[in-house]
Amino acid sequence: MFKGNGISKEQLTDTGEPCILYGELYTKYKSEVISDIFSKTDIDTRKLVKSKANDVIIPCSGETAVDIATARCVPYDNILLGGDLNIIRLYDCDGSFMSYQLNGKRKYDLAKVAQGVSVVHLYGDHLKGVKTYNPCLEEQKKIAKLLSLLDERIATQNKIIDKLQSLIKGLNDALYAQHGDEVMTSFAELGTSYSGLSGKSAQDFGSGKPFITYLNVYSNNVINENDFQYVAIKDGEKQNIVEYGDVLFTLSSETPNEVGIGSVYLGKEKVYLNSFCFGIHITNTKVAFSPYLSYYVSSTAFRKFIYPYAQGSTRFNLCKADFEKASIKLPTLENQKRIYSILSHIDNKIITERQMHDLYNSQKQYLLRQMFI
Incomplete structure (x- = not known):
């Protein structure tokens, strides 16, 4: 058990030797067995640590004890392993099986031995105190194979969702290019704007009335109603309501x-x-069909339109007044409804595929909980 090398993001290149950075365990490699989509670096690697097939890697630090307990198996030789990674070199044990076990019930055992407050650390000496329970090698491989097949199905499901999302984006841009010059208007003409919550402190959040978070707006074309948070609102308090x-x-x-x-x-x-x-109450329903606007504001044409209204240097802010008055082009109301009908059918398909993805993932988590003592 030992640590990886000091490879940073700044040292990544388009060509060179394959490497894995610790942060990629959270962002790039979602399943227990790492695929061959590696980053690359051309730094002098003669004295750096390289993997042996079957190694298990775990981050040395992270924001929370649960997040840090993320194990991945490296199935290839000679992959450079970046700094802040614990490297477990196994003998007479299957690395894939071990990764699944550490991400199952052992995950919380790892979290218990991690140390720290604002930054949590997990080093080799801590890991030595975590017990694992391993059947014979043949049985380990069978268990790992079953779980890896489920991972492959989850990966396939992600590809299906990605393709449907690409289809929506392409159709959205194509249909706007065909019909987007039909009506000239502005958001100021379409409705009235309003601001978000005001006069709130940290103590006001956590319970009370539902509110839409920044991340909910940022992440979804249509607000996710299952992702509200809560804020205290007094009787008679003047706050703008989203309609x-x-x-x-x-x-x-x-x-x-x-x-x-x-x-x-x-x-x-x-x-x-x-x-x-901030929000805009759409009152001019003879010109704008609100459900269609969920696609319009994510179109390539709209993103190009809004870009010049971002002002700043280190932090950029939207020049709201100018943005609202600026002329925008929309399809006719009839064509907005037609475009919405086409794109929403694909979105409904995506919802179904995401539900299937969640079911596969729930099945995997159930097996991780049940298959290890």
């Missing part, structure tokens, strides 16, 4: 191309909006 059909926008971001990310609320529940976004 059905409202278009919501983020106000700021670290990069200009992520300012003004839009989403549409199509729910019926009385909800509020976080303070880092």
